[in-house]
Amino acid sequence: MDKLTGMTVFVKAAEMGSFAAVAEALAMSPQMVAKHIAALESRLGTVLINRTTRRQNLTDIGRSYYERCRIVLAEMEEADAIVTSMKASPSGIIRVNAPVTFGSYSLSPFITRYLGAYPDVQVELTLSDRIVDPIEEDFEVIIRIGELADSTMVAWALAPYRLIACASPSYIARHGMPETASDLQQHACLVYGHWSASMPCRWIFYKAGRKEEVRPEGRFRSNDWKALMQAALEGYGVTLGPADILNKEIEKGNLLRVLPEYEGPSRPMHVLVPTAKKQTVKIQCFIAALRTAFSGENDEERSMAVTRGH
Structure with a gap:
């Protein structure tokens, strides 16, 4: 028996x-x-x-x-x-919070591909650069850029958020190509955020293992990087922004890489889930697809990631 x-x-x-x-x-x-x-x-x-x-x-x-x-x-x-x-096939609403620039340019295309692969899933994406309270604000998945503070959330590392400097061909034709990081002090830089004399903006570059710090100056500052990228495309100055986004404009010929022999700033990036929220099938599948898509693979492999996420 x-x-x-x-x-x-x-x-x-x-x-x-x-x-x-x-x-x-x-x-x-x-x-x-x-x-x-x-x-x-x-x-x-x-x-x-x-x-x-x-x-x-x-x-x-x-x-x-x-x-x-x-x-x-x-x-x-x-x-x-x-x-x-x-x-089980994932279904239901996934409430996601992410930084504004990453969410607009990189995460949004991933989500549309994911929704195409899983027709029973809905995603509510909220973009903000502040630290949110996932329990109070009812977020199930959070993406954060920068060092993590002590947290009760479960975290998975994604590929680092790499920044590079770029300018348009027309700007370079008028003002010349910077040869060293310190040359940026003489250029019109497009500065992200609100800065003061007591808290100046710093751009950090590395070459041959040596750190070089630049305090960029410019007449155009904004807390929305999309506005700065548009200014760079129109030939107004040098922008420092996400490599993931700027490389696409470089491939199109709209921008040129500035200081290509330097390594730009890099920030850790994580996807987090509150431990107080149950990791259901819809969350597990979404997290798996995110980790595959933003593991540093190329765009073709990234577009396939949603089908490997579950």
Whole structure:
């Protein structure tokens, strides 16, 4: 007879104290319950349950065997649940928070591809550069750029958020190509954020392992990098921005890489999930696809990532 079925019958008999109750719970006859117990005892060569016409109780060996059987059956159920979860198709609303520039240019195309692959999923994307409270504001997935503070959230590292400097061909034709990082001090730089004399903007570059810091000057500053990129495209100055975005404009010939022999700033990037929120199939699948898509692969491999995410 089937070993696992026998163990299931035995555990039920130990817990319910009656073959008749077990028979009703498992939709089998009391005679079949007795056969399963007898087959189990015969295979083990020992008595597991002492039975009389009025009562039954476990032997010492039966009690030990019962505890192990409970563990085995629980692990079997967990294994089945994992397979069921993996086979399930993700569905429902995923509430995502991400930084503005990354969310607008890089994450949004990923999401549209993901929605195409999983028609039962909806995504609500909120873009902001402030630190959000995922529980209070009801976000299930958060993407953050920069060093992580101590957090109760589960975090997975993505490819670093790499920055490069660029300018338009027309700007370079008028003002020349900077040869060193310090040359940027003489150029019109497009500065992201709001800065003051007490907190100046700093652009950090590396060459041959040596760090060089530049304090860019320029007449155009903005807290929205899209505005600065547009100014760069129109030939107004040098911008420092995400390599992922600027490389596309370089390929089109709209921009030129400034200081290509230098390595620009790089910031860690993570996807986070609050530990207080259950990681359902929809979240697990979305996270897996994100980690594949933003692992540093090229665009062709990235476009395929959503199909490998689950």
